[in-house]
Amino acid sequence: MSSGMADLHISGLKGLKKLDTTMGRTSDVCADDSVPTVRAQNLEELHSLQKKSAPNTPRGAMTPRGAGTPRSEEERQRQQLQSISTSLASLTRESGPQVVRGEPGNASAASVTGFGSRYERGPKFQAVSDSALKFTHVLYNLSPAELYEQALKSEKGSYITSTGALATLSGAKTGRSPKDKRVVSEESSHNDLWWGKGSPNIEMDEETFLVNRERAVDYLNSLDKVFVNDQFLNWDPENRIKVRIISARAYHSLFMHNMCIRPTPEELEDFGTPDFTIYNAGKFPCNRYTHYMTSSTSVDVNLKRREMVILGTQYAGEMKKGLFSLMHYLMPKRGILSLHSGCNMGKAGDVALFFGLSGTGKTTLSTDHNRLLIGDDEHCWGDDGVSNIEGGCYAKCIGLSKEREPDIWDAIKFGTVVENVVFDEHSREIDYDDKSVTENTRAAYPIEFIPNAKIPCVGPHPKNLILLACDAFGVLPPVSRLTLAQTMYHFISGYTAIVAGTEDGVTEPTATFSACFGAAFIMMHPTKYAAMLAEKMQKHGATAWLVNTGWSGGSYGVGSRMKLAYTRSIIDAIHDGSLLEAEFSETPIFGLHVPKAVAGVPSEILQPENSWKDRAAYTETLKKLAGLFQKNFCNFADYEVGGDSNLTQQILQAGPLLD
Ligand SMILES: Nc1ncnc2c1ncn2[C@@H]1O[C@H](COP(=O)(O)OP(=O)(O)O)[C@@H](O)[C@H]1O
Ligand SMILES: C=C(OP(=O)(O)O)C(=O)O
Ligand SMILES: [Ca+2]
Ligand SMILES: [Mn+2]
The missing domain is CATH 3.90.228.20 (Phosphoenolpyruvate Carboxykinase; domain 3)
Structure with a gap:
């Protein structure tokens, strides 16, 4: 200290000389004083330093054009956005929206694509409706932390619970709406499907499907931002299905992040065109004047188009079980049996399947501390053994206790979505016995949250x-x-x-x-x-x-x-x-x-x-x-x-x- 002080001096008459705080830093400076200086030149830069892009999860809108990004990477991102724009294309206008990565306000030319992208803007672009002038901001495969922030910022009813889970409300619908589930009758699948008495497939024509699809797409494109998840179904690599989920809520995006199989950054890079797409416009109702509509809710599956449209229900389980229906069509056609069952395996490799309707114990009993969990709800049984369709579990929370179901209890932590639970206003502790919102309270978590999960989620016969x-x-x-x-x-x-x-x-x-x-x-x-x-x-x-x-x-x-x-x-x-x-x-x-x-x-x-x-x-x-x-x-x-x-x-x- 003394040597530094000795060097400090004031000279000249025209005001004070700038203090050189770096002067005289020698090895004898006390440790407390040796904290490295801030790298940023200003606050804005400081805040920008806080966030960085991982090499494999580029943020289109945040990466400045030409800032050392390899050409191929930029091209890949452009293709990805083009693919999303195509997914969101209006059928009547035969064009996809201009898509931009990131939140509104982050628009940058580098990440804009779709109809009238900056390379193609011509007279045609000027001629179309206002909706084509608007950007569709895409929040693509956000992480749980980012989705938490989105939910807390924009979705009423989002709270962090005492153990770090995200509490949400699913709205008026707190369970599935099987009477509103429609399947398009079309030549490619009609003769394979079960129709009529007892069948869950309520018939719908192709034209009406397109009416609902257009309604969903227009609704999604009218929003400030949409969430897009590109993920997989089925842990059997030979029968893996690529799914894209486009939704309006961070709750839906986090739910599907947890429930589907999460791609690695490398797998995401060459994801390409999805095999199936869900348009979740559940915040918006269907139009009762539309043919076949019997309520404001409609969940419509079109196997030929490989699409599902959701209108009038925000219950997230509708997406999970909608994809399960898809697998019940695709897998048996390949000689693979799809089953509504839980599945676990003993240390010796002995596999058990647990069949049962909702509430019978598939999730509770397949989650067994002494055995490896393969999955709690949806499985395939093929020539090589069993594989889980999903990447997460969806447990009932009503009456949940740490003593009786310790692994599920402990899985309710940061990253988990808890639906429709009631919690203490101050402590944010969940009261698992409270049925005020619904009896069907649920927790959706990635399967790795169960300590003895079997990853990859496959097993022998x-x-x-x-x-x-x-x-x-x-x-x-x-x-x-x-x-x-x-x-x-x-x-x-x-x-x-x-x-x-x-x-x-x-x-x-x-x-x-x-x-x-x-x-x-x-x-x-x-x-x-x-x-x-x-x-x-x-x-x-x-x-x-x-x-x-x-x-x-x-x-x-x-x-x-x-x-x-x-x-x-x-x-x-x-x-x-x-x-x-x-x-x-x-x-x-x-x-x-x-x-x-x-x-x-x-x-x-x-x-x-x-x-x-x-x-x-x-x-x-x-x-x-x-x-x-x-x-x-x-x-x-x-x-x-x-x-x-x-x-x-x-x-x-x-x-x-x-x-
Ligand atoms: N003897 C029992 N066996 C299985 N579950 C039970 C039993 N007694 C009470 N339960 C409760 O019943 C519910 C079973 O639900 P769950 O395992 O989620 O069913 P599923 O996954 O088949 O829909 C859980 O809330 C569990 O705590
Ligand atoms: C997700 C569901 O399945 P389960 O009750 O079998 O867990 C459901 O019925 O909405
Ligand atoms: Ca690959
Ligand atoms: Mn279950």
Whole structure:
């Protein structure tokens, strides 16, 4: 210090000389004083230094033209923007909008493309409507952090929770709208698809699809900014599908970032033209004067155009399950079975699939601390084994507890989207029991957020198939082993029971039958999938089980939901092979094979009649459910499963028998 002070002096008479603060810096300066100086010349530059572009994720609008960017990189970006402009092209004007990377205000000529790009601006450009003069700002494959900022800035109802998740509201729709799901009848797919009674595919013509598509595209192009995600479906590299999702909300972009497979920067570089595009204009309604429209909501799939249009619902699950429907068309055509199932694998490589309708436990039970998670909801079973279609999980949050579902609890952190949950205004702690917004509260997170995720999400052929049913009647045994014919019968039936709106005082459960445990998502006739399943089960020697995750000791209102700990013990016994060695007895009516004992489960609950106080009520309820199964199966009685008429006869006889 003393040497520096000695050099400081004032000289001359015309004011003070500038202090040279760098003067005399010697090695004996105390450590506190040795912080490097700021590089920036001004505040603007300082702020610009804060952000940098990673080499593989160029920011078109932020990279100054000619600032050392290699020509090929610039060309690649131009092609990418051209591709997005083409996606957003208006059909009536046959032109895409002028697309610019980045937020409004960041427009720079270098990143503008599309119709009338600066190279092509001619008289034609002047002649078109105002909308062609407007830039469409594209926020392309933003990171979770960027999407958080976008959501917090522009979307009411966006908050950061105490653990760092992004809380959002999905709007008026807090679940899917299956009655508004339409599929275009066109020559390329018409004969492959399942139409008519029981089918989820509500027919729509090509013309009406284009009307809705135009409505969505015009809406998206009218916005200040749109989000574009280019991602993949299916971890099987040979059957990977490239999807583009164009949406109006950061919530939607982050949701799909989490749920689809995230491309590496290299994979993104040669992404090229997507195989399928979603136009999510869910903030905007469809027009009820449009032919076929029965509400303000329409989710329209066009397999020939490889497009999906969403109008009138912001529920993000619509995109996830819409893509699942697409896979239910594309994969079986390649001989690959698509399944609404969870999937996990033991350390020894034993794979289990968990089938079941919503709320039966696919996500909860496939997320198992002792096993590797392959996926929670959508899988393919092909010649080489299984592959997850998705890159993330979508867990129910209602009643979530750290003790019972620790891995899901811990996954709700920075990057995760939590939909429609209620939280403390100040602490931002989520109250998982609060159903004020909806009972269907959800968390969407990348699969890597589960510590024992199996990456890549593929595995060998399954050893066990676990058919889950949440039987609110409480008459199905907690676990039973199924024959092949029974497996087909229950797979085609797709049973679960829900409890109708408690607020109405209704305590009676309602049986739901949904073919292939996912009728809302299948595209072809259920027997097509069932035949493939039978063939694969036989070929690979898988064992199937029916597990009731619903009521025990009586129906809803009398009995109680099966303890999760018991269900987990049952599942453990299936995985480790011990249950296969058990002694079984056959139940009346349903003819199910029930084990006499399962480690960790009280034996008296294994036969449901033993857990009911009122035996007569039990028998009556059992018969009632059997009748509902039979009535439902009438819909399939005239169909053959595959080319095997013998198996078809066995399947028809494998259901419940009443005398
Ligand atoms: N015995 C049980 N087995 C499975 N889930 C149970 C059980 N008891 C309660 N649950 C709850 O039921 C819900 C099952 O939902 P989830 O696993 O998300 O179903 P899916 O993925 O099939 O839609 C979870 O909220 C879970 O905590
Ligand atoms: C995403 C959904 O599936 P699941 O309930 O099976 O998790 C849904 O039904 O909206
Ligand atoms: Ca590549
Ligand atoms: Mn699920």
